[in-house]
Amino acid sequence: KKSPQIIDGKAFAAELRQRVADAVPAFQQAAGRSPGLAVVLVGEDPASQVYVRSKHKATIAAGMESFEHRLDTNVSQDDLLTLIDQLNTDDAVDGILVQLPLPDHMDDKAVIAAIDPAKDVDGFHVVNAGRLAVGEEAMVPCTPLGSLMLLKHALGDLSGMDAVVVGRSNIVGKPMAQLLLRENCTVTLAHSRTRNLADVVRRADIVVAAVGRAEMVRGDWLKSGAVVIDVGINRLPPAEGAEKGRLVGDVATDEALRADVAAITPVPGGVGPMTIACLMRNTLVAACRRAGLADPE
Numbered sequence: 001k002k003s004p005q006i007i008d009g010k011a012f013a014a015e016l017r018q019r020v021a022d023a024v025p026a027f028q029q030a031a032g033r034s035p036g037l038a039v040v041l042v043g044e045d046p047a048s049q050v051y052v053r054s055k056h057k058a059t060i061a062a063g064m065e066s067f068e069h070r071l072d073t074n075v076s077q078d079d080l081l082t083l084i085d086q087l088n089t090d091d092a093v094d095g096i097l098v099q100l101p102l103p104d105h106m107d108d109k110a111v112i113a114a115i116d117p118a119k120d121v122d123g124f125h126v127v128n129a130g131r132l133a134v135g136e137e138a139m140v141p142c143t144p145l146g147s148l149m150l151l152k153h154a155l156g157d158l159s160g161m162d163a164v165v166v167g168r169s170n171i172v173g174k175p176m177a178q179l180l181l182r183e184n185c186t187v188t189l190a191h192s193r194t195r196n197l198a199d200v201v202r203r204a205d206i207v208v209a210a211v212g213r214a215e216m217v218r219g220d221w222l223k224s225g226a227v228v229i230d231v232g233i234n235r236l237p238p239a240e241g242a243e244k245g246r247l248v249g250d251v252a253t254d255e256a257l258r259a260d261v262a263a264i265t266p267v268p269g270g271v272g273p274m275t276i277a278c279l280m281r282n283t284l285v286a287a288c289r290r291a292g293l294a295d296p297e
């Protein structure tokens, strides 16, 4: 009996980031400038600050330009939209990422809609969501894109496989379902109103869990030989005396391993690192498309 593979997302992400870095000099040669990513952070949310910082570091490490814009929590939405307009027309900027969540007085949808779809490296603009849905060239959201890369790495051709995605958010579940459909999977998109979720998941060759509920997917929901992508990041309450609780995914990993899955992503170290690596790749892709160059490999 083959023992299950723990998919090393950290190592795979490091390789992807290196591939991006290796492709940057050719872009610079052709375009006469570096690819540039602008990240906009509004307010002081601690988690957002950590994300923005690691995006900045990854951008620099890839040899690209990083433009950081930190705005006060109380900035008006109009002032934010003015900044986005400037970034839209700035030729040195290939990618624009507005870190979510935005403060309550702002409308996320209106802000995302203001980003030039060609520079929308998060892939959240409705134009990109629509292009993905109709099979046109799009900017694809980073977390599902990274999840798909890990799946193809583990399985090769996904054609004809039964895939169940649990969670239907616009940033993870829905685009994940679109990507799997594009790979010719038979896709089920499950959510909080799905009946007999365990039975639905039990049919799947591929399970993608993107719910945000600690260890919700149990071992006995998984068929032997399934490949499991655990997108969830949940912090458990701290143990007695500890400062922070453990991070766990949406899947009970130990149970899944005992259920004889073929492969599973760990939390942390699975999908998480892929998200930033894909952001780097999307920035390079946006830069190439804007410069009229072919997509990087």
Ligand code: NDP
Pocket: 143, 166, 167, 168, 169, 170, 171, 172, 173, 190, 191, 192, 193, 194, 197, 210, 211, 212, 213, 231, 232, 233, 234, 271, 272, 273, 275
């Ligand atoms: P959302 O909260 O936006 O969506 C959660 C989805 O799960 C909804 O569609 C909801 O259904 C569904 N759901 C909730 N409860 C149940 C249930 N009991 N049974 C079945 N489905 C349920 O979350 P996100 O998509 O933004 O994120 C999901 C998880 O992924 C989170 O843990 C988040 O932290 C993590 N994440 C990780 C990233 C990474 O880089 N690795 C990036 C982004 C997210 P309904 O629509 O019916 O309400």
